[in-house]
Amino acid sequence: MPQKPKRLDDLKSTRDWWGVELRNWRRVRKLSxxxxxxxxxxxxxxxxxxxxNERPCDTALAGRLDEVLDAGGALRRLWSRVEADKCRADADNSGCTESVDGVELRVPGILESDRSTRLDGVPPVERRAFAMSGAAALIPIPFTSLIPKAGQSPPPKTVHAEDIEQVDAAATTLAGWDNLHGGGGMVREASVGHLNWARNLLSVKCPxxxxxxxxxxVGRLAITxxxxAFDAYEHDNARRLVTFGVHCAEAADNWHLRARALNVLARQDIWLGSPNTGLTHAENGLVRADRLTPREQAMLHNARARAWAKMEKRQEALAAIGRSDDAFSRARPGEDVVWMSFYDHAQHYGDTGHALFDIALLPGQSPREAAERLRTAVNGxxxxxxRSRAFSGTKLAxxxxxxxxxHEAVATANRALNEVGRLRxxxxxxxVRALSLASARHRSPxxxxxxxxxxxxxxA
Structure with a gap:
């Protein structure tokens, strides 16, 4: 006689709740x-x-089970809460890695510090701070331990339009900081809390x-x-975050966001020396070009051009630049989503100039067209x-x-270095290291x- 299935307790933990939901969905689909x-x-x-809950599960398997059970994202969203609860449980003692749809992010617990009640072993900078403030006798612990834990603000019980507006505003702000300061430093640190809060919205009730x-x-924020992370050379994190953004774009049926994400993946692979893979991402983004705006098409054709140029395929690169120019010539004000605002006249000329830069360095090629486009970008x-201006200025130099x-190269380079020095x-x-190598054969003062x-x- 078959045993009656074990009764599951969905109140024991979020993980147990997830197990109950998995069994419920399996039964709804009439599957053993x-x-x-x-x-x-x-x-x-x-x-x-x-x-x-007698065997571990992970994000990838939870997503696969959601898919085969046609649960519409319910199991995947609930699994993100399982991960979040696990991380919160660990946060008092150490950092924790959270994961959603394969996106892992290191989330710090309370700032690391000596928990002893004496100042023995406290770094000199902290001892000096206490001495200067007169607080050493009153607060005999490192002052960094006073900073609260990160990522503790709970998501709302139900998603409202205002919550989505906050996520959009965070993406816009972080993109602006990134363009102005580079991807490292405070920009990178600030992004962690924003993404944790935003991604938790995917696990709560949403109209x-x-x-x-x-x-x-949420996808736009992850891509941003x-x-x-790509700019900061955190390449694994960058790839996971942008891939997560692709999944969000597809869940939203948003071809514009998908194009943006695939463009970033293409640029990253080209930068890392895999132009073939980058070309595949760019062409994947153009699969339904009829659903994209002219600027989006131009952006992806530029990614194709840069991939072909890295492979030293001159004719293919020039053809891709031609298609990009043609698409950009059809662009009209007001037709693009907000995150495409970066792709203006200067960006287009800088992008095409970067592709032509690699062609210009091939034997027998003229640098004139590349120089003109890069100069237009710097001035525009x-x-x-x-950062974009610094990139184009450094390439031009x-x-x-x-x-x-x-002589002209030195003047251009010094202007670019004024800006590179302020970036992270x-x-x-x-x-600029590549610029230094290119200048090694010249010995003028x-x-x-x-x-x-x-x-x-x-x-620095």
């Missing part, structure tokens, strides 16, 4: 544990143990009319933070896009140093001084 196991390449016994807007806002970028007048951007730092200055900027 063995049948469900076959769909995800597990045994029926393993499925039963997962339901009973159907707001679901697409919610996925769009992922792009910053506003102060809101300091490197091109001049490699193919033209080193590892990409910008690597670009001004070039030698430029290389000395580059060294100082990179070390």
């Amino acid at each position: 544990s063995r049948q469900l196991g076959e769909l995800v390449n597990l045994s029926g016994t393993t499925i039963e143990r997962i339901e009973k 159907p009319a707001l679901e697409k807007n919610l996925f769009t806002a 933070i992922g792009a910053s 970028h506003t102060n809101a896009y300091v 490197t091109l001049m140093m490699s193919t033209g007048d080193p 951007s590892k990409r910008a730092a690597d670009d 001004e070039v030698i001084e430029l290389r000395r200055r580059i060294g100082a900027v990179v070390r």
